[in-house]
Amino acid sequence: MNLLLSFLFDRYMHSPKSWLHEIKSCSKTYLFFIYLYISLYIDSKYIIISLLCNIIILIYLRNIKNNYKKFILQILLIPSIIIYNQILSTQLQIKNSFYTKYIYTCFSYIYHENILSIRIFLIFIHYFFIIHILFITTIYEEVMFCFFNFLIDCKNYTINRIAFISIFSLQALESIIIKINRIIITIQKKRITKLFKYYIYIYFISKLIEDIYKDTYKISSVLYSRELNDKLVYINIYK
Secondary structure, eight states: OOOHHHHTTTTTHHHHOOOHHOOOOHHHHHHHHHHHHHHTOOHHHHHHHHHHHHHHHHHHHHTTSOOHHHHHHHHHHHHHHHHHHHOOOOOHHHHHHHHHHHHHHHHHHHHHHSSSHHHHHHHHHHHHHHHHHHHSSHHHHHHHHHHHHHHOOOOOHHHHHHHHHHHHHHHHHHHEEEEHHHHHHHHHHHHHHHHHHHHHHHHHHHHHHHHHHHHHHHHHHHHHHHTTTOOSOOOOOOO
């Protein structure tokens, strides 16, 4: 979630207000994350249905201030494509049953051979859409405070370690993404030949890895010198 925040942080400020904004932050956050947890154990077809529902919600939030005719047309486009594909497959089955069975067998074989990869991809997209909807309807700090109170009451060692690492991960991820954007902008602004651009990319990647190593060293040095550990939920800096 910290990684997604770097891409979705400013979406709340630009998203129009809707009925999702009126729901209490804690209730909405807990509901979304419980749903994400349950979705790991449901069938892939229900994940696809959920993805379609998420797309409809995102289209609704995007067009909430615009004419509803555009929103209705975009929503009708999804079932229209599904119905068209169903009719087309039925017609093909009537015209050439052998050809249809062959195509179905090929798709079925590809699906069953790569079912794990397809499911992981669907779950990842599903998570991205849910977190996206959460970020455009809820302030990030409110989401964090919902979990912070829960983590304070929880005495589990593993959970405290995860919370402790998450405190520092956000700033580190933001710093890495900023550096990557600067590298891309620098290369785009310079008129560099393709051959020389290859060596430039190698140099910048090695420089990025070096910076990440330095940042990791700084964080570990601070933790060691300040005597901080994962047992502390509230971090006290000793003077």
